[in-house]
Amino acid sequence: MNKKVLVISYSQTGQLDRLTQSVISPLKKDKDVEVVVKNIQPVNPYPFPWDFMTFMDTFPESVYLDPPEILPIEDDENDYDLVILPYQVWFLSPSLPITAFLKSDYAKRKLRNKPVITLIGCRNMWIMAQEKVKGMLKQLNAILIDNIVLIDQGDSFSTFVTTPRWMLTGKKDSLWNLFPKAGISNREIEDAKRFGNAIKYALQNNKEKNNRPICDGLRAVNVDVKLIKSEKIATKSFKIWGGLIRKIGPFGSKKRRPVVMLYVVFLLLIILTIVPLNMLIQTILRKIDKQKVLKQKEFYELPSGNGDYRMKEFL
Ligand SMILES: Cc1cc2nc3c(=O)[nH]c(=O)nc-3n(C[C@H](O)[C@H](O)[C@H](O)COP(=O)(O)O)c2cc1C
Numbered sequence: 413m414n415k416k417v418l419v420i421s422y423s424q425t426g427q428l429d430r431l432t433q434s435v436i437s438p439l440k441k442d443k444d445v446e447v448v449v450k451n452i453q454p455v456n457p458y459p460f461p462w463d464f465m466t467f468m469d470t471f472p473e474s475v476y477l478d479p480p481e482i483l484p485i486e487d488d489e490n491d492y493d494l495v496i497l498p499y500q501v502w503f504l505s506p507s508l509p510i511t512a513f514l515k516s517d518y519a520k521r522k523l524r525n526k527p528v529i530t531l532i533g534c535r536n537m538w539i540m541a542q543e544k545v546k547g548m549l550k551q552l553n554a555i556l557i558d559n560i561v562l563i564d565q566g567d568s569f570s571t572f573v574t575t576p577r578w579m580l581t582g583k584k585d586s587l588w589n590l591f592p593k594a595g596i597s598n599r600e601i602e603d604a605k606r607f608g609n610a611i612k613y614a615l616q617n618n619k620e621k622n623n624r625p626i627c628d629g630l631r632a633v634n635v636d637v638k639l640i641k642s643e644k645i646a647t648k649s650f651k652i653w654g655g656l657i658r659k660i661g662p663f664g665s666k667k668r669r670p671v672v673m674l675y676v677v678f679l680l681l682i683i684l685t686i687v688p689l690n691m692l693i694q695t696i697l698r699k700i701d702k703q704k705v706l707k708q709k710e711f712y713e714l715p716s717g718n719g720d721y722r723m724k725e726f727l
Contacts, residue, residue, distance in 0.1 A: 415445045415615040418492040418522060422452040422509040423500070424460045425578070427595050428533045431562060432498045434601050435531060438608035445615060448490060450518075452509045455481040461582035466664075468672050471503040472654035473663050475647070477544060479512035480663075487518065494611070494620045495526050495554070501534035501541040504647050506548075514548040523554040527620050529611070529627065530556065533596055535575040536563040539635065539712050540643045557620070558627040558716045560607055561634070562600050566592040568639075606630050609726040625715045629722030635712045637705050641694050642687075653678075 419436055423429040432449075439445045459466055473480070499510040506514070513519055528549055532538045538561055549556050564571045570591050578584050578594035586593050607627050613619075614626035653675045661667040698705050710717075 415493045415620075416490050417445060417447050417494045417496060417611075417615075418490070419447060419449045419496045420452060420498065420510070420513055421449050422507065422513075423498075424458065425582075425595075428498050428500050431533045431596065431601050431604055432496070432531065434604045435498075435560070435608045435611075436496065437605055438612045439615075442612055442615075445612065446490075448488070448492075450485050452485070452513050453483040454509050454512070455483060458508070460579075462579050464580060465669060465672070467579065468676055469663060469668060470508065471650060472657045474503040474505040474508055474511075475650040475654045476658060477505065477511045477515075477548070478508075478658075478663075479515040480508050482509060482512040482516065485513075485516065485518040487521075492522060492526060493615065495523055495528045496531060496611075497528055497545075498531040498533065499541075499545065501532065501538045503650055504537055504540040504643055506541050506545050510545075511548075514545070514552070519552055523549070523552045526554050527557045527623060528554045529558040529560065529607075531607075532559070532561040534561075534563060535571050536568060536636065537639055537643055537646075538563075539640060540647045542712070555623050556715060557623060558625050558632060559714075560604070560627055560632045560716065562596045562604060564595055565597040565600070568636075603727060606723070606726040607632070610722065613726070625717070627716050629719045630716075630726060631718060631720045631723065632716035633713050634718045635709045637698060637709050638691075638694070640705075640708055640712070642690075645690070649679075649682075 417436070417439060419432060421429060421432060436447055439447050458470070472478075497510075500507045502508060505511070530542065530545060532542065534541075542559060546556060564575055566574060571594075574587065574591050574594040577587065584594040607630060610627050610630055611620075619626050657668050657671050657675070660671060
């Protein structure tokens with residue numbers, strides 16, 4: 413019984429690759445499992461570290477899922493048993509190289525009727541991105557059986573500083589000894605091998621064929637209810653401004669710059685004024701309608717859920 417697993421790979425800083433390697437390490441050690449990693453390469457690579465203008469200029473295409481050109485993915489004859497799709501979030505959407513993969517002919521051929529596990533490594537806002545990925549997987553007739561999410565260390569305020577600093581300067585170290593290091597903690601990345609152990613067990617027992625989660629009970633995902641509404645509001649704002657900016661010119665066009673910068677100023681003003689007020693209102697609303705919030709949390713944590721009942725077995 414030889415199982416074949418397809419793994420998609422794109423990472424700018426190498427963080428998502430490290431996470432992916434941790435997850436698939438138990439599979440690579442199993443002689444009954446063949447792991448095939450396919451790299452996604454944009455024809456025009458995105459810079460790292462980013463300059464501020466290019467960073468902001470990617471938001472319209474990210475939000476509207478406009479696929480950039482990628483190099484052809486080398487095809488093979490394999491009929492895969494399972495697909496692992498790691499991705500990072502750009503502006504509450506899957507990163508552009510991943511969108512390009514999901515819209516490629518290769519994905520149309522290889523993901524059809526296949527069980528897929530999404531593996532997200534991002535700052536902390538991924539809910540709307542996963543809704544978009546769910547939609548694209550549905551169009552491919554792929555079956556999402558698990559979603560695993562790892563986020564950057566530190567609270568929302570800290571990562572609001574550490575993640576952009578890392579993206580714009582390349583620096584990951586602790587700033588003034590006040591903020592944690594940028595990115596997902598090494599411990600979390602190391603412990604992510606538990607998912608690989610569970611996937612290995614599932615493949616050995618044909619459980620991936622049941623179209624049900626195989627990474628449940630492993631604390632795969634935890635929705636922060638404070639962020640649901642913020643993500644929804646920000647997505648609406650990105651859509652309105654992004655739609656306008658896309659009409660002015662393509663990604664990288666000089667004509668877009670003044671409007672992109674205007675949006676940055678607008679965002680800063682909103683963050684300083686409306687966001688704190690809205691946070692207060694949302695806290696009150698969440699207290700009033702606890703049931704609704706819990707339902708939302710449960711929904712966005714599907715299919716894997718945030719239970720931890722199998723941690724001892726696989727860590
Ligand atoms: C252009 C851009 C936009 C990003 N937007 C988000 C976001 O909306 N939500 C989030 O949680 N992280 C966001 N991040 C952080 C990434 O998801 C990710 O953690 C980081 O880019 C490292 O990924 P890597 O493995 O490609 O190096 C963004 C990063 C970039 C470069």
